[in-house]
Amino acid sequence: MAKWTAFPYDNADYVHDAAALKKHWARLHAGDAEPWPKDAAVQEAWALFHAGEFRKAVDAGLKAGGGGITAANKAQAIYANYLEKSEKTKLDLFLELAQRAEAQAAAEPKNANAHYLMAYAVGRYGQGISVAKALAQGLGSKVKNALETTIKLAPKHADAHIALGAFHAEVIDKVGKLLGRTQGADAATGLKMFQAALKLNPDSAIAMVEYANGLVMLEGDKRMKEAEQLYAQAAACTPADAMERLDVEMAKAELED
Known part of the structure; x- marks a missing residue:
């Protein structure tokens, strides 16, 4: 695997031991509604994620398995989106992540973040190859269905509401309202999703x-x-x-x- 770019800011405020992580968990996971993990190895993977040690979080999460896969997937998602400089590597990371999250969702159909992170990865991959091309490949409905499933499983999942709002907005922006309708995109629904997200996580x-x-x-x-x-x-x-x-x-x- 290529060398990963380090988190470019001071992370002193974001480093937590297990006790501090538990204390701040509700605030740290106000966006993704991830439940507190009982497994110490999974907690460690999340601590690495929150501290911006994304590469280490991926390794630790995959090694821990179970809920650790969610921590690994989120670390890879955030790293690829914000810090990876090579467009090709970024797309490869999203593809790998999409496959891993899809397998996790198949194994644990009630795991809201498995569906959410699959949608995130496919959505970002779609933006990378062009929204129009992604829609032609049927990726739009895959993203929409996964996000709607996430919200059904975890109604307070603010990040899924954001992503679903972004789906409606992006599709309409790229292909217009009329064609957007064939993809299930609707402007009013998109705006409602953003507002709901801010209500859930102000x-x-x-x-x-x-x-x-x-x-x-x-x-x-x-x-x-x-x-x-x-x-x-x-x-x-x-x-x-x-x-x-x-x-x-x-x-x-x-x-x-």
Whole structure:
């Protein structure tokens, strides 16, 4: 495996031992509703993830098995999305992750994050190869179905609401409302999903960023002011871990553009 890019910020605030991890668990997992793992090896994989040690989290999670696979998959997802510089490697990481999460979902059909991380990986892969191409390959319905399954299994899964909102917005933005309808994409549903995500996780910088993106994609320049306010709010968030730090830094970059 190619060398992974290190987390580029100070991670001192994001390093937790098992007791601190348990204490902060509800806040750290407000987005993905992942239950607290009883297995110490799985806890360690999650601690590595939250500290931005993504490569080590993947190795530790796969070695731990069970719930550790979820930690490994999330670490690979966040690393590929934010830190991998090679487009080809990024797509390879998403493909590998999609296959692993799909196998996990087949083995544990009630594991909400197996479905969610499969959708995340397929969605990001689709963006990488072009949304139109991904839709032609039937990847759109795969993402939509997996996210709807996630929400059915875990109604408080804020991140799945964000991703489903982004699905509706992206499809309509790329192929238009009429063709979007054939993919099950609907502007009103998309906006409702973003709003639900922020209700479930009001401190989520990524929910604010994706909602801002969605507003502009679905409603154009007339919502630009609102979008800029959301970017500013996201940039002012206090991150609880390495992933949230990457979200906040992305919001800052959006504001500068």
